[in-house]
Every structure is written in C-alpha cells, then in structure tokens.
Amino acid sequence: MGMDQKMDLRSRVNTALKQAMKDKAAQRLSTLRLINAAIKDKDIAARTAGGEEAGCISDAEVLAILGKMTKQRQESARAYEEGGRLDLAEREQQEVEIISEFLPKALDDGEVTKAISEAITATGAASIRDMGKVMGELKGRYTGQMDFGKVGPMVKDQLCAASGGQC
Template structure:
C-alpha cells in the first residue's frame, strides 16, 4: 500500500539524514492526512485509496511546477531548485509515467470503447482515463490528445 511506502520512506530518509526527502515526505503525509479527513464519513473511517493518493501526488507536482515557473520569472533560482528537488522526491512514489505515444494509444482506446463522436463526450472519456490510469498519465496531455482526436 502506498501509505505504508510513504511511512517507510520517511523512516529511511530520517536514518540517512536526507533533510530534503524528510521535509518533502512530511509534506506529503500532511496533505494525505488532510485528504483523509476531508473524505471521512460516519460510515467510513478508513483512509483514502491508493488511486486517490496518486491523484493527490500528481496535484502536488502540478503545484510545484507552477511555483517553479513563477520563481524563474522572479529570478529566484534557489527557490525553483528547492521545488524541483521536492518534485524528484514525489516522483519516487508514482508509477512510471506514460510517454506521449502511450497516452495517445490510451486515448484512442477510451474513445473507441466509449463510442465518443464529438468534443461533448470529452468528460466521459477523461473520467474513464482517470479511473484507469491514475498516477500514470499526465491528464493535461491526455486532454489535448482528446481535443485533437475529437475536434
């Protein structure tokens, strides 16, 4: 389970005195706790599933990429480098990312299986892709591919 991997990685980073990894993994675990609390109901006290954790990690990477862009515009290379280092740590917990050819093939398959004909069907295709490829696919690229194929 991904949650166990994160906790074990924190212990390993602490033993190795890798302050960058310790800080980043603690940020991940804090965000995970927020997501768990938000998803809690009376009936369900369990934490969120791995697919939700993968989506959360993707979101954290997206936030850091946006920060890097802003820091580079502001000539703050030191802060941009810190964000890049955090991204490297987060990537350790994500499955191997699909390349553009694999993304296009997955989009073609989703379009064929759903019988989509126009751009109005894009929401269903994106939902199917997110359910099947959470954490493995850059959904911004997938969205562009869907628009290209249906538009």
C-alpha cells in the first residue's frame, strides 16, 4: 500500500463529496461529510499521538472506520425496524449503501476460508492460543472485506483442526 493508494481512498471520498454538492444530493452529502469527519478525527488523533507521517492515517485505518460506520448503521437499522420506524431504518440502510461504495468487495466464503489458511501459515499459528495473531493478520489485510464476527469461529475451527482437534 503506497502513498498513492492512501490518497486514492481519501480522494475518492472527496470527489464523491464534490459531486454530491453539485447534484444537490442532500442525504448522500451528509453521509459523505460524516465519513470525512471521521477520517479527520482519526488524523488529528494520529497527529496528537505523533503517529504516522503528519497525522495521515493509512487506507487500512480508513477502511476500519468505514467498516465500523457500516456496522453501527446496520445495528441502528435493525433497532429501528424492531421499533416499527421503517422510515429511519431505510435512511440507515441508504447510508450503509453509500459507505459501502468505498469498501472493497466482500470476500465470499471460499475466499474467506483461503484467507484464514494463509493467515495461519503466515503467522505460524499452531493452536487456539494463536487465534489473536491470526485475527490480527486478517484485520491487517482484509479490513472491510470480511465480517470478523463470523470469521472468529472459522479461525477457531481451522486452528482446532490443525492441532489435531485439541481445543
């Protein structure tokens, strides 16, 4: 991931923001502004911590923010649906769709299984105690491309199988 890719995600958000202004697309504009604000907050935090170059967070961190924003909205939409507020649920879903445009394509089950195997090999994980290492590797490579809540049990299963069923 070079600098150009880091600029890529930010510039994609900014380009979309400018376009939404031109189109007078209010809902889209407000969602894109929320994304931008979240990125800027993280930049400031990184700068304060004396982190990455001049406080510009990496693409992986931007993806983590987008993933978190998506998850929050999906949970809100579910809560609104249960509460019978379909108008609000729909608005949350529209925000999810807008945010998802900037996330890489989600991996299918086969790709997830393969990614887990590769992460186990890369980390040299041998038992369930190495689960954290494997999850860290996956989050570093595939943020925004897989649901880590669902991936956890799959990692556990593969590690158990690899250690001869000792879990």
